[in-house]
Amino acid sequence: MKIAVIGASGYTGGELLRLLYIHPDIEIHMITSRTYVDQPVGQIHPNLKKLLDVKFTSFNMDKIGSCDFIFLAVPHKASQAIVPDLLEIGLKIVDLSADFRLKDMNEFEKHYGTHSCPEITKEAVYGLPELHREEIKKARLVAAPGCMACATILALAPLFSEPDLVDPSHVISDAKIGSSGGGKSFNIATHHPERTNVIRPYRPVGHRHLAEIVQELNLISNKPIKVGFSAHGVNIVRGILSTSHVFPIKDLTEKDLWRLYRKFYKDHPFVRIIKQKSGLYRRPDPKMLIGSNFCDVGFDIDPEMNRIVTFGALDNLVKGAAGSAIQCFNLMTGLDETKGLWYPALHPI
């Protein structure tokens, strides 16, 4: 299958190329970039040197028709501008930007500004196969989730999958993320001497991934859920851990939670429940997920307070972006969901 990656020079684009390169059913037919036209891919993504022999071109609607499938790794707002035309000529799309993630246009506009094709948003499917697999299979347009949203939703979803387990109005999600989550644009805040060794609160309130989290948890629970979301930059390049704190409104034992999580994820290959009593790796930690498409989830019950703690860990560039996108691609094109993605993480790293 011939695919194009539009906006392939950033970190998400680079990770897409890495994963597409090793996917057995894909031919990377076209990669575009406004900045690097005519440069070989290895000049920008040094890990692809000698492997992938293709050059960046500029995006051109006339030529895009030779492709079978499109990945959009462009900045927020740039997707809107081309998606209608791409759909028009019958292409299927996974969009990694935020443009088609939110169903509520008010929420979208609050975080990203105006939207030029809100009607298309209606048909777009939120690209979390663990929640929307069947819809994704039939979709023309899938919006891959935000990286922190993905980790947070997957860790919390089971708790809202049955009625009245936990208080929907007091959910706290405290996320920690590596520097690659901020993308390739640099400034003084990303300068190595300034960014190294931080535990830097950023967007402790009002983070735009919150809208996705709430949208999806509302869908699962059929109730309005209030989440307080705070993000922190930590001293790694790749990886997210989202720790959520919820207050049960019903007695829940560890066994109950095991049952709940197992049931919710039993058919989902890329979610592992990590909860061990011994060993070094007892709870989810992105350390053991780098380069892989797994999201590890786990939970603890606080015996001294009426509290459940949940963890969601993933590699923000894989399951949090490019990997989820390819998982959706697989579903949309009738392939096995795990195709080209069933690789172990690197460890140690």
Place this chain on the structure above:
Amino acid sequence: MKIAVIGASGYTGGELLRLLYIHPDIEIHMITSRTYVDQPVGQIHPNLKKLLDVKFTSFNMDKIGSCDFIFLAVPHKASQAIVPDLLEIGLKIVDLSADFRLKDMNEFEKHYGTHSCPEITKEAVYGLPELHREEIKKARLVAAPGCMACATILALAPLFSEPDLVDPSHVISDAKIGSSGGGKSFNIATHHPERTNVIRPYRPVGHRHLAEIVQELNLISNKPIKVGFSAHGVNIVRGILSTSHVFPIKDLTEKDLWRLYRKFYKDHPFVRIIKQKSGLYRRPDPKMLIGSNFCDVGFDIDPEMNRIVTFGALDNLVKGAAGSAIQCFNLMTGLDETKGLWYPALHPI
């Protein structure tokens, strides 16, 4: 003044020695260690080579009387064994272990086991000068606080200093800490290839610093407070950020919080309120505190949810341990509280 550091070979002991060395009113008279008797201090603490010319001795009650003041940097449980005798001969003590922090013996025993001299615990003062300055001045025995407790308490205290501001039964504290917080004992979990790049949940429930946090917040608020405390190891050596999420039960504006925090800390030199609208350093981050005795605190109000986020950041070995201990020493001996401690952090680092 002649001081002794009992148990001076660990990280807390080493940091005490660094700070005591630069303190103008102190003579380091005796340093003890069970393991390194007769070794020069620079062999164990390489940063003190050529500066501090003293050797480790074994602890000896007969010789300790030649000192004026004792710092105990021994493991939990070892302090109890010697504190009664030290007090008996009229010595003043700052104990950096947990042995005399908790007033409630049930709490103590739950986390640390039996206590051999619970009656002495009654007179011990919790060594957070921002809460107990006057008592510390008069104390014979001060128990320096736990590092994560210190960061968490200082960030939350103002919110409980006036009645009925926030919900006392739903406080969430999500702490992130560097590897030096675990001390000098090593195992596979602290092995560099395994500990690097983690965001590792550890003790997400049942952490023993919680008892200190609750004890002190209860004292401030005169009400029982419930805190859900979860700690995470992150990829730095020094530093703590404790992020707390609380639910107001009364309308609180940013101005109200500014007033509250300013008032609470106006006479406390080592707490800085960090809350800026611009610049790179808008909120507390241990990055800008390494080597210094400051604790930076800050807050944000969540407009979308009834939530206040607070931050407490510090260097776990300084304000979280050795620095607080010396701050207490200064108060106990009638010196200026900032003596020997008024140094800037290293930046960048």
Place this chain on the structure above:
Amino acid sequence: MKIAVIGASGYTGGELLRLLYIHPDIEIHMITSRTYVDQPVGQIHPNLKKLLDVKFTSFNMDKIGSCDFIFLAVPHKASQAIVPDLLEIGLKIVDLSADFRLKDMNEFEKHYGTHSCPEITKEAVYGLPELHREEIKKARLVAAPGCMACATILALAPLFSEPDLVDPSHVISDAKIGSSGGGKSFNIATHHPERTNVIRPYRPVGHRHLAEIVQELNLISNKPIKVGFSAHGVNIVRGILSTSHVFPIKDLTEKDLWRLYRKFYKDHPFVRIIKQKSGLYRRPDPKMLIGSNFCDVGFDIDPEMNRIVTFGALDNLVKGAAGSAIQCFNLMTGLDETKGLWYPALHPI
């Protein structure tokens, strides 16, 4: 093909398992460990959880015959003890320990102690396909090279492949390596607070990889070569850069060196020559090699001094260990040399 990994619990063993798992022609039939018998592999190598469903067993000569091929990832000296028996029953072996790397028994004994089967060493082939491909194809026993030796030899080999280019008696190799190179055993020197942020000289003279370097360069040049080798631990987990400084005895231009390196590596898929005038990635750097089997080499000519600087970069666990081992396996079993290894590195990381 059914393979066994003997000694599969260390970092090299874990990386072998990761790569063997994704190799299309391999069935991981048996993994052994003295310490972890009956434990599932994911308990020790968390990245393999849910992917590889196999348990550690203890090594047993009676059962090993059911395998077709053996990888030995045991400590130095342990290989010797079993290799004769394994060969006896007709198994082919890649040994990742140092036991069969050195032809000169005096050199071996100087670094590793006595050898119990020196006669077998004679038939063993040094497992660097870039130097010994044809011999490897025919070998029963291949000794995978030391990680720093591999990086250093590949960077220097072209300079000794033609007579009288550089001074054979004054070669300096200054290597930098991440912490995983030291393996899984921990001690105070590998404790995260102590190992982080170092630039730690270790074995500045007398490093045991030197013997391999000299042996192989002597073979290429047909002359005795003197190398001064110094290793430094740096603040990463994976990766090696070996910088060598040599003194030409003949006028050599950049064009000459390009020709020399291109010629030497033209048929070797896993060596890339990195030398660019622009862009961020102008010279070899392990940063862009993590997880991949490439070794990047490069060179610079010093116009102010009669000096050539060469660089060899690789991931010490892949091309420096498990990857080279599988490359040899491919050759020994008639597979394409790149099979199961043709994967891009992770970037950024």
Place this chain on the structure above:
Amino acid sequence: MKIAVIGASGYTGGELLRLLYIHPDIEIHMITSRTYVDQPVGQIHPNLKKLLDVKFTSFNMDKIGSCDFIFLAVPHKASQAIVPDLLEIGLKIVDLSADFRLKDMNEFEKHYGTHSCPEITKEAVYGLPELHREEIKKARLVAAPGCMACATILALAPLFSEPDLVDPSHVISDAKIGSSGGGKSFNIATHHPERTNVIRPYRPVGHRHLAEIVQELNLISNKPIKVGFSAHGVNIVRGILSTSHVFPIKDLTEKDLWRLYRKFYKDHPFVRIIKQKSGLYRRPDPKMLIGSNFCDVGFDIDPEMNRIVTFGALDNLVKGAAGSAIQCFNLMTGLDETKGLWYPALHPI
């Protein structure tokens, strides 16, 4: 004494301010910056918040006369423009830029371009007190050394302090440096995801610090010395290790080298010779020097090759810049050389 720091917003300027703040004989009278006029120092150097209460002003020759002493922390080429006027009004200066380090104008111009006041260069003293203490005492203008030059020269100087010990034409210096050495300007190469985890060769030939190294070693040895210098960026923020490899032309034992180094540095408080047979800290490593003004030096003799390896380690912002500058200030103003600088490093960090 009233001092001014011209160009105080960079890392070197910030470190100067940190050290000047804790210096007992200094009043920070004026700090200038072109970019941050009227901003409080704590906005740019967050570690100085609440400690140093001063604002940036723009540089103004009319007001500078109210100062007693000037530190120039401006970029290369900017010093030249103001030094003549500053000297004219009788001010003493330590210049941290490269403008007055090199006596040979050809060398200067090769690396930095034209010089507007070469005649002043003649009177400037190279600010390494270990080599030029007496001249510094009498100087009006001192040029603080480059950070890598400082580490390299101090490690090699003893070997050239007596005639015919080592081959002057084959010295190799292989330096490793943290990211703060590149200053505060950011670009894609300093972006955290790109700069983290590198071992990045940069300027393997033609580095401009080489000219300083050669100039100073020539002075010591009275012979022309050839040094091949190669620098590498490594994954730390602060710190340099310069490893040099030299070839003895005379039999030298460890005892000889001990004698040589001890003799050379016996009156120099800030150089420690680190060479231990046991313990964790056997050789120089910047890890144990962060925040301090020490330069640790050490050596090893290679028994298998006619080679001596030397090490020079320091904190590039302290002994490699601001600390050396203040050491010179102390000498120039008749203070004790160690005043305000006699502080231990932070450890662990």
